[in-house]
Amino acid sequence: DTAVSQTPKYLVTQMGNDKSIKCEQNLGHDTMYWYKQDSKKFLKIMFSYNNKELIINETVPNRFSPKSPDKAHLNLHINSLELGDSAVYFCASSLMGLAGSDTQYFGPGTRLTVL
Amino acid sequence: SQQGEEDPQALSIQEGENATMNCSYKTSINNLQWYRQNSGRGLVHLILIRSNEREKHSGRLRVTLDTSKKSSSLLITASRAADTASYFCATDSQGGSEKLVFGKGTKLTVNP
Numbered sequence: 484d485t486a487v488s489q490t491p492k493y494l495v496t497q498m499g500n501d502k503s504i505k506c507e508q509n510l511g512h513d514t515m516y517w518y519k520q521d522s523k524k525f526l527k528i529m530f531s532y533n534n535k536e537l538i539i540n541e542t543v544p545n546r547f548s549p550k551s552p553d554k555a556h557l558n559l560h561i562n563s564l565e566l567g568d569s570a571v572y573f574c575a576s577s578l579m580g581l582a583g584s585d586t587q588y589f590g591p592g593t594r595l596t597v598l
Numbered sequence: 599s600q601q602g603e604e605d606p607q608a609l610s611i612q613e614g615e616n617a618t619m620n621c622s623y624k625t626s627i628n629n630l631q632w633y634r635q636n637s638g639r640g641l642v643h644l645i646l647i648r649s650n651e652r653e654k655h656s657g658r659l660r661v662t663l664d665t666s667k668k669s670s671s672l673l674i675t676a677s678r679a680a681d682t683a684s685y686f687c688a689t690d691s692q693g694g695s696e697k698l699v700f701g702k703g704t705k706l707t708v709n710p
Contacts, residue, residue, distance in 0.1 A: 592638075
């Protein structure tokens, strides 16, 4: 009964490739997020969607494109992968759109390694 | 810019001892949250404290907030080996609560 699930858990790929990470939540939440955690454990928001609408789009290269087909799913597509994209990517969800006052539920993470 | 900054970066204690982690932030906030991350796992929410609250308890956790000093502390009492994890504070800002900004975390090791 996983609340927030991500696939794949591990992703190893070559520079220049295009890859996608999928996220699904079964909590009935309205808002979903993508975070990037670097090798020093620093966790940074990338995007958030509320009911399929983009709310937050941090300063992220436009090689990263989120897509929300419905409010239970938020996928992340990355074009032309670079070495610096290597990180752990976390999906999260919260009941409403106010992340600051809402509990966020995190997925298990996708460890992306770009060679 | 990074909002929350935890210290110490790493803390190693014996089982049964108390662990205190601190978080400082830069701008005024509405809420501050603490999360735990076990190695190789996602973050788990521990506690939320609002800017008009000074202290909050949840089981063995005690969180304090001092908005005048822009700081918070997380105290874990009677620690257990299972408390070994990284602990992060996260803040929103008074200007809007649409996003959380996380600190770099404190890595806590509880030795049996």
